[in-house]
Amino acid sequence: MTTKKIPRATARRLPIYYRYLTILLNAKKERVSSTELSEAVQVDSATIRRDFSYFGELGKRGYGYDVASLLKFFKGILHQDSLVSVALVGVGSLGSALLNFNFHQDTNLRISAAFDTKPELANKIKSGIPVYPATDIKKQLQEQQIDIVILTVPGEHAQEVADQLVEAGVRGILNFSPVRLSVPKEVQVQNIDLTNELQTLIYFIKNYSDNKK
Numbered sequence: 001m002t003t004k005k006i007p008r009a010t011a012r013r014l015p016i017y018y019r020y021l022t023i024l025l026n027a028k029k030e031r032v033s034s035t036e037l038s039e040a041v042q043v044d045s046a047t048i049r050r051d052f053s054y055f056g057e058l059g060k061r062g063y064g065y066d067v068a069s070l071l072k073f074f075k076g077i078l079h080q081d082s083l084v085s086v087a088l089v090g091v092g093s094l095g096s097a098l099l100n101f102n103f104h105q106d107t108n109l110r111i112s113a114a115f116d117t118k119p120e121l122a123n124k125i126k127s128g129i130p131v132y133p134a135t136d137i138k139k140q141l142q143e144q145q146i147d148i149v150i151l152t153v154p155g156e157h158a159q160e161v162a163d164q165l166v167e168a169g170v171r172g173i174l175n176f177s178p179v180r181l182s183v184p185k186e187v188q189v190q191n192i193d194l195t196n197e198l199q200t201l202i203y204f205i206k207n208y209s210d211n212k213k
């Protein structure tokens with residue numbers, strides 16, 4: 001399926017819609033109104049309608065949205081209809097927790113390889129996932145055709161690992177390190193900064209405590 005260019009903010013909300021639609025389908029609900037959807041996912045209904053409008057006519061006026069067909073549509077958009085293997089580099093505190101989590105249930109995401117420089121971690125299975133020596137990054141990623149990597153190494157090593165990943169042909173990096181990585185423009189980087197998220201939350205609590213937008 002080809003995906004049209006949509007705003008990043010819309011793209012970020014798609015997994016939220018997808019998760020809620022999965023819940024509805026499991027609860028055997030056949031249709032949902034934009035108001036119901038809005039209340040459940042905490043996104044105002046005008047935004048939902050605008051988000052959905054990028055994909056054409058998804059609902060019918062007065063009927064709402066058909067849960068099964070909307071879910072099928074988002075499954076395709078989010079590539080949830082085929083298994084996506086990702087790798088993880090840096091099997092320390094955070095990396096180990098993520099290996100243990102491994103995106104169970106209802107997602108098509110799997111961490112299928114991990115890497116670390118520590119010899120005692122290499123060539124072992126951790127939480128069911130093989131850990132390879134960091135020297136094997138390029139070879140393993142290419143052999144296993146993995147092009148998305150979760151980066152959980154200390155900040156001082158993040159850029160050197162990112163360079164290795166780029167060389168291995170990786171197309172996306174989920175970066176947990178505090179370093180802003182420098183990569184070619186065809187490589188997507190998503191930064192996860194917990195401090196930033198917490199500060200944003202505190203800001204919203206202080207400024208929008210009545211939950212109004």
Ligand SMILES: NC(=O)c1ccc[n+]([C@@H]2O[C@H](COP(=O)([O-])OP(=O)(O)OC[C@H]3O[C@@H](n4cnc5c(N)ncnc54)[C@H](O)[C@@H]3O)[C@@H](O)[C@H]2O)c1
Nearest residue numbers: 090091092093094095116117134152153154155157176177
């Ligand atoms: N621990 C947390 O809660 C947390 C939260 C948010 C962000 N972070 C960030 O995530 C990163 C990891 O944090 P942590 O607490 O798990 O650190 P950690 O020191 O416990 O683990 C880092 C791991 O990376 C490995 N490593 C180092 N250089 C490597 C390389 N070149 N190739 C492969 N592996 C390499 C180390 O051997 C170690 O096992 C840091 O950048 C940190 O700032 C951590």
